[in-house]
Amino acid sequence: MANTNRAEVRTAIHSRIRRKVKGSTERPRLAIYRSLKHISAQVIDDRVGQTLVSASSTEKDLRAAGTGGNLDAARRIGQAIAERALAKGIEQVVFDRGGYLYHGRIKALTDAARAAGLNKNEVVAEPEAAEEPAAEVAAEPTEKKKSKKKKQE
Numbered sequence: 001m002a003n004t005n006r007a008e009v010r011t012a013i014h015s016r017i018r019r020k021v022k023g024s025t026e027r028p029r030l031a032i033y034r035s036l037k038h039i040s041a042q043v044i045d046d047r048v049g050q051t052l053v054s055a056s057s058t059e060k061d062l063r064a065a066g067t068g069g070n071l072d073a074a075r076r077i078g079q080a081i082a083e084r085a086l087a088k089g090i091e092q093v094v095f096d097r098g099g100y101l102y103h104g105r106i107k108a109l110t111d112a113a114r115a116a117g118l119n120k121n122e123v124v125a126e127p128e129a130a131e132e133p134a135a136e137v138a139a140e141p142t143e144k145k146k147s148k149k150k151k152q153e
Helices: 006-020 071-087 105-115 127-139
Strands: 029-034 039-045 050-056 094-096
Touching (some): 039 071
16 A cells, blocks of 8 residues: 555655765765645755755844745745855855655746846746747747648548
8 A cells, every 4th residue: 555644655756866965075966855734845965964054044144024835935945045055155066856856846946046146057948938939939920820721532
């Protein structure tokens, strides 16, 4: 019978991910943890076993009027972790999604960290960039489309 305990399933997924994702001194690991109310991120050097930089929505300066468990909080944490890492001289990291699916708050945090300067060589997906080519295509004159006729037998 399959395990239905979500915490145990996430822990199993996280251990599978950690077999592949390892942080080094040159490229430490950006580990993300999210709960229902908060989100936190740490930059970890796995060779030494030391946390180099951390940011959390429970910190006073990063806490907002609302909750720490939404997309806005994830973006704030992503930007803060990137600024703190760059201040320590860390420009490249390995993202560790922590067993969570890569969407929602996890994706918002990593995109904000990339936009703030971490992993400059990776592409940041921006919604405005996706809308511009669609507008250009609509502005071009439309060509006549050939209609497909059904063969009559």
